[in-house]
Amino acid sequence: MSKTFEMLELLGDHPDGISAARAAEITGHPFSTAYRLLGGLVESDYASFDPSTKAYTLGMEVFRLAQKVAHRRGLSGATRDLLAELTAATGESSILAVRRGNAALTVLTVDGPQFRTTTDPGDESPLHTSAIGQALLAHDPAAEATIEALEFEARTPNSITDPDQMRRKLEQIRETGWAGQSEENDVGMNALAVPVFDLDGRLLASLALAAPVFRRSLDELVALVPQLTKTAADIAARFPR
Template sequence: MPAKGSNSVTKAFDMLELLGDHAEGISAARAAELTGHPFSTAYRLLGGLVESGYADYDPATKAYTLGMEVFRLGQKVAHRRGFAGSSKDLLQALTTSTGESSILSVRRGNAALTVITVDGPQFRTTTDPGDESPLHTSSLGQALLAHDPNRDRTIDELELEPRTPHSITDPGQLRTRLEQIRETGWAGQSEENDVGMNALAVPVFDLDGRLLAALALAAPVFRRPLDELIEFVPQLKETATAIAARMPR
């Protein structure tokens, strides 16, 4: 991860992003290597993040990780956008009625950022709030990408790297899939993003028709094939409409 900017604020944000990519922790030396900063600069930036609560330092392992202040800010953003505070109960109701895990994601650059998850009664989801999934492999990402007015240009920018042997890696095939999603109103994928998992997603539009997010149900393939998940499309769409109605305008 090369350094993206020269000023101290940009360097600090770059360091935060690096910590986010290394949940297990990273040393100052490794951080310097990956960012291209001198060791003294990396050490100073990490020290400042620790002092402000945006990073934690473990003296035993000499590793830096994201701090709770990042989580606090993330929760504030989610609450401000109406996701965490006013939508969690809707996902909980969806999971209760379907028996499957529900996930709400928003677009962040060329990825789908997980905002809320509610685990099903028999397993936990393969994503957590703050995680990102590729637009071309996840049902959430495909639902978001299908309604991107600049999707052709976005597809050209995507690397289309496979996450599993079932992932779409051909631009033409992806364009065909996105057209199907726009026609049907839902995106379904079977083991394209995670081996052993099916998922079904629908877009969440605000009252003015603008794309806000995507809502998905996820289930292990051994328990519920994609055809059975598709039966939940009406419930997914109903929940998506309810989420949109609660969003601040």
Template structure:
């Protein structure tokens, strides 16, 4: 176990990535041991492997756990002020999420003045039920294959569990430029999300507004699409390339 932690520390010190050979050299482990340890970290999500460069980097599982700790310690985040402005101007909770396997991983939230969000940094929501997940899934380069592989379990009676129905919804999301859901992910909650793209059109994240159904209908949330898109552009400018 200590060797695995040593390997995580090494990956943390090499943000650009490190090869198995280099990892063995730095740690003093035999190549076979370093290769096995790195493979185990990749399998569990604590490391990523790039076949083109043969380099290992820290995985999103480390980020997910770090977010849990950061949230408990009041971590603000580089885009916190942007979400705070979005919440202030709309009066609703804002949420930023990134793709992690078959889920949307919450990385930042700002509660609305009258309602707390139902997700915290480090939490995950299914791609097929949450507005954030649907916004991310709609722009998957292999969306049909991904939908086929998803287990479309319902979270509420309103959740979409039919693959063809989900595909049709994802097509509408691409056409409209936003994803909306009403009580599909959490009973009593509406949410609207837009994708966050960098200047090259690469999908970075998704940004959402969430509101209880008694305060804001989905149609009313749609009125905030311009503000949501403006905030998404600002967030993209601050995210690492």
């Protein structure tokens, strides 16, 4: 069973598709094993196979289950209208993310009227470079252990790569209640995020607004914090206790 899950993860890492031969090469399994595992996933609709390209991709059953989980956790259907209202009010793209290991997993996005976000549901962002990640990391009870585990690789020339600098920024985030980044995660993009706590004060997610630098400066995004925090509270109110 673990080999099957490994193959599912591999398909998730290759959204444009992967051949059985390449899957065997990456996993180290014999070709016959990789072919059998992929075939089983296709039979159960957890994978799809394109005969013209000989490529395997994730199937609709994975999408169906993901949608069920997202809805159960209040991260998709129950909150999409709130993000849509936030985007309509601010004119900027909104992003909802949760923690997954040492990354921020995007679960929902609503594109602004003039551009689409640089992240899609299912994408992972580094905790130390993205606003959504920094907001999650700042309120992690085990933040110090997480910092020690991070590799602090730079995504842009503005990325924070020094753990002590990150510690100082996280303290600032806790004081202000928001995390902002200017071209730390993607060149040409600013973003600002706030944490989403449930009614018992537990960290659930982070909510962000993202805008290209030519449209809004980081200071201009900061002016939208009241709207962002209100939406975060509205999201929290919809989570089951």
